[in-house]
Every structure is written in C-alpha cells, then in structure tokens.
Amino acid sequence: MKILSTFVLIAMTSQLNADEISTSIWDLKALSKPPKMEWVDSNVPIRSLIFTGPDYNGEPTQVFAFYATPGTLSGDTSKDKNLPAVVLLHGGGGTAFADWVELWAKRGYAAIALDFSGRRPASPVFDRKTNELVVERNHGKLVRTRLPHGGPEHTGQEKFNNVGGDITDDWQYHAISNILLAHSLVRSFPEVDPERTAVTGISWGGYLTCIAASVDSRFKAAVPVYGCGFLYEGESVQKPQIDRLSPEKREAWIKMYDPSKHLVNCHVPILFVNGTNDIHYPLNSYMKSYHAVPGEKNLRIEVNMRHGHPSGWAPMEIEQFVASKIHNAKPLAKIDRPEQHDAQATARFQSQVPISKAHFHWTSDRGLLSKRKWSTTAADLDVKGKVLTSQVPDDATIWYFTATDERGAMTSSEVIFVVTKKE
Template structure:
C-alpha cells in the first residue's frame, strides 16, 4: 500500500487503519479556456486520494491524505474535517450536505476553527495545510512557531518557495503542490457518503484567495467560489514586485504562464464572489479589478470591496457575505443584492439594483495621488428608493470611486471600482 506512515507514527499514538476511497472518479471536465500550459494531471486528481484518520472521534476530526510526489517520495497532507453532525454529536444530521474546501494563506495552516465555523452553518468543511506541516494541538495555530513539519510533507510556502524556484521542475514547485492538494481535498470530501457532490464550494484567504482564483478555473466540479484578498496580475502590481524585479524576463514570463491566476480566471464557470479591501497591502485594487474582469461576463460574478478591510485569516473568513453567497448557490438561500454600474447624473449618482432587500447604501471616493492601495477614502450615505439608489456625485477631482450596498445580515456587495483618468464629466 502506497500510503506512508512515516509522518504519523512519531506524532500520534492512536490511529485507525488507512482508508482508500472506493468511490468512482468524478472527473474534472476542463474548460476550453484552460491554457494548454496548465501542468496538472486532472484525471488523476479527480480520484479521491488514500487517507487515514488521525482523530476520527472529536467534534472536529483530523486526517492525512496522500499528495503528489515531492523530492522523490509521496507526500502526506494534514487536514481538519468537520460536519454539523460531528460538532453537535448527531450523525443523523450528516446527510446530503453541501461542502466547503478552505484554503489558508501565507503564514497559515489547517485551521480547526474555520471548519467549525462552516459546520455550524450547515456544511461539511475540510481545511488542509499547504506547507508540509500540521498545527500543534492545544496551541495557537495562528502563530507559525506552533507547527510540526511532517517527515514526508510537501514544499514549504515561504516567498522563496513561491518565487525563487521557478527554474526547478514544475512538479517540485509550491504552486503545483498547493493547487493539486486543494483539488485532492475536493476529490476526497466528494467521496464521503454524507456529501452532496452537486453542492461544493471553495474559499481561500490571501495566498489562499490567489489559489482559489486558480482552482476555480482548473476544477470545474466546484459550484461556487469566494477568493478573499488574493488575485492575479501580480507582476503588474502587488506586494511582490521586488521579487519579480530580481527575475530575468524569461523567468517572469514563465512564472506568469504557470502560476499567475490571470491564466486560469478565464476558465472559471461557477458563480464567484471577489472579496477585498480598498487598501490591501498585498493585492491592490488595480490588479484586483483586472482579475475580476478576466472572468467571463456570462459567469455570475460579484464584488465585495470594503473600505480599509483588515488583512488576516479571521478577517478573511468572518465577513457575512461569504456565507451568504455560498448559501445562495449551495443551499438555495436568499441571494445577495445585485447592482449595476453607477451613473453620474449632474450632481448625483444613480445606481440600479435588483429586488433583493438591503439595509443601507453608500458611495466612496478618493481624491489624493497616493498609491492605489494607500488612498485616503471618503464616504457618504446614499438614499435607497423603490427601484434606484441616489448618492451625491463624487467630487470632480476624484481619482477613483465606487458604491456599496449592505444586506440586512451585514453582507456587503459593491459596484466595480471606477478609475478616473480625467476630470469627471457631468
């Protein structure tokens, strides 16, 4: 049996035998928009991997599954798994469940609390570590010191592994393994008898949002996606411009071809919600809007841009619009409000919206010449009428502006960001 115990025996005393799923493959159907340069064996990744329970009895369970080979050996991937029945102690609740795959960001790991959050919402959830490690039980998982390296773990996820290995074999690079492990986690959770395979979603935070943008284009079996912070067009503008500046032109182009989400966003076919803040230090609004625009217009896509949204794992999984969006598409819940592009009409702005109810609306703008993720933002309330929202027009010297509406549960959606190159025309 190919499953390796080397990562388990030194770490855990109580184990059950490894389990191999007998579920038939539910193959990924690649989009015609998926680039020929994509490096993954999608037929192989469509098969549920072998796995072993580390803890099969706790409210939030844990397991390892077999990943792709790295440095000549199969890898082990640690993950938490929770369901409504596991956290409430009632197995009868675990039938025909929607499922969520949770992708952590830089400095993150598998987060127990993230799976518990989704399980309390009525979902099965799996959160895997993408750095070849696992959190130490009983210690703060947000502190990187509280991790244990798996003996047969895959590549680490530091910046050097994301950018400094571009000349290595593709199958040895972090992005290859990270995307593969997300897809394998999806294949695994789909093989569990309590899961409704027609209702699965994916969400990721920061580098996990970046991976969500790639995975949403690669794995057509997902039915909804929510990338938070992360996006593509990183060579155009991002926190890592200095990393790209150190590459040769050939290396930069190879990195873009293989690993920039701009290559995969045109292949997205499921509903997708992009969540970010106006001043994100890593993924600025210009690259973010390019990423949003890269998704085909015939796909249901929405934006949620919050003024100066904090950047963290809890900050990335707490916004209510994430769960609201998943409920809409995976549980037939109340839809998020839909808004058109706002239109300047003399001294005011008009914004059309759908019939969904919401609590309030606002307009946001900036007039300074600072970097796109360093702007000072001003906000004014808008007036919600029966079929239109009215707001004061942004000042003539505004550099960029947009509008938001907020549902009664606090879920926030926004219009596209409007970048103003010339003086506003009234």
C-alpha cells in the same frame, strides 16, 4: 501525475488558451479521483487526516487536513446526511485552522481545511467543562510540525524562484493539486452531497481560490478573500519578487501561476472580497481580476478592511453567497456598473432582499493605493426604481457604491478609477 520542465510547458502554452494551459500543468483527470488517506484522529469533534499528494523529491507527499461536520461537533454523526461541503484555503503564515473548520461545521457544512507547507498543526484542544474549542487567537503561536514526507514549504523560494525546472518543486503545482485532491476526497465521503461544494481562501489562499475555481468546475461557488491576479504589475508586494526573476522565469511564472491567466476560464460563480487599501492585493489589480472573469461574479469591497485570517473569514456575505448557490438561499444584491453624467453617479441594482441602506465611497488622494484616505456618505436610494445615486466630488480619483440589505449583507459596485490628465 505529470512531470514536465517549466520551459517545456512555456513552449507548449504559448499558443494555448487558459483551459489548455491548466490541463498542461495539472492532470485534472487524476486529481478528480479521491486520494489515499488515513485518519489521524477520528473520534474528536474536529478530526485530523492525512492524504497522499503529488510526488516531491521523487516520493509521494503527505498532506494534512482538519475535517468537521455538524455531526462530529455534536457527537452524533448519524445526523450527517447530504451535507454541503466547503474547502478552506489558508494564506501566508497560516495553516489548517481548526476554528475555521468549526465555524463552517456549525453552519451545517462538512468543512475541510488543508495545510500548504508540508506541515501539521497541533491537535485541537477542547475545554474539559464546556467541550468548546480552545482557540489560539495569535496564529503566529500555533505549533506546526514538519511531516516526514511533506511537500514544498510556503516560502518565496518555492512560490517564485523554483519556477524553471521540474514543476514538482513548484509550490503552486502542489497547492492546486492538493486543493483538487481535497475536493475529490470530501466529495467521496458518504455524508457529503458531491454536487454542493464550494471553496474559499484568504490572502495566498484567495490567490489559490482564483486558480482552483478556474480549473475545477465541480465547485458551485468560490470566494477569494484579498487574493487576485495581475501580481506582476501595479503595487502588489509580490511584484518585486516576480521582477527579480530572469526574463525567462518571469514569463514562465506569469503564464503558469498568475491567476489572471486562469480567471479568463472561470465559470464557477465567484464573489471577490477585499478592502480598499490592501497592500498585498491592490484595488486596481483586484478590479482587473474581477473583469477577467467571464462567468457569474459579484463584489464586496470594504473601506479599510483589515488583512488577516480572522478578518478574512469574518464577513457574513461569504457564507450567504455560498448558500445562495448550494441551498437556493436568497442571493446577495447585485449592483450594475455605475455611470457618471456630469457630477452625478448612478447605478442600478437587483436584490431579492430589500435594501436598507446605500453608500457612496471615494478618495481624492493620489499616489499609493494602500495609503489613500477614503470618505463615505449616504447615497440616495430609490427602492422602487432600484437605483442608487450620488454626487461625485470634483477631485475624486476613485469611487464606488455599496448597498446593504435587511440581513446586513453588503455588496459593492465596480470600483471606478477616474482618469485625469494629471495621471
């Protein structure tokens, strides 16, 4: 693995493009090879493993992950052949979640979820009578044990303040390295089709998804939930921590670890999922991240979507988007950028599945994005002409369309921020 000073890297990256910046931080050739691993428990429905990650404090690290397939859940792994695979990335306060792995394995995927804090959660517990996974709904109560050779903790010190020295104590350096290693590992499993893999993450895991999809072109689909770039501006709750850094460290952090500097190189099809009032990844930063992507992309913006792990993995559109890229399933509807003429907004859409309803969402509030109240009304739906229309209230400050198909899958148009003389 490469070990370079952050300030040496900044000097190197000042004249580099996004792809060159990524390769100056992460040794993509080395990370494309499966890491050494050992099974902690390989005879249960949701299995545990530990693989070797990059050096930390001069020694190789241990990285914990849960792994499951349709076969491990049923007890007959002989049926596991040419499976698609998904890499699952938790957010702040989280860990590898057995119930998240189970969710995707039940859908027919090989699923691997890794921990990003150098810890391991307790082994899954199964009901003796039903053999169903016993789920702890309060994730804060999950016991996490520090591994003897675990990597950096998942705290502000490691995510922000450590920038500016040996990059091997930077949380992002380890997190992205371990995502790519987990991807390489699951691609090496005989039951997995290595050409049908995806990545999705929640909150900080969504942040990591943005970077991972930008540096690892082996993925066929990516879904960041909440997470985005441009955290150094706007209303992100992460901005104060970035601003407290010295000017040199702040510049280093932005160039190396803000997803905005990597998304410009993202050509993996990507679906952005967020809510209108998220305080961690505000809507304006989210849309700037969406616009930064040069490749295929889509949006799902939900009014007042809750922020959390179960809420983040609940939307059906996540799996439908992935399936459309690796199963040739029918894709989600795509709404073109809306236009406004006088007081009327219009947007064209494409959909292989009939659209059953459409809505227009807006807020007339000003001030903090997370505090604004939103209104929703039915939009006029021209199924034959594939056009959405709605009147835009005179005092609207932000607005967008959504379309829902007959499967119940919702997608959004770009979010339009109205520029007025008062702002």
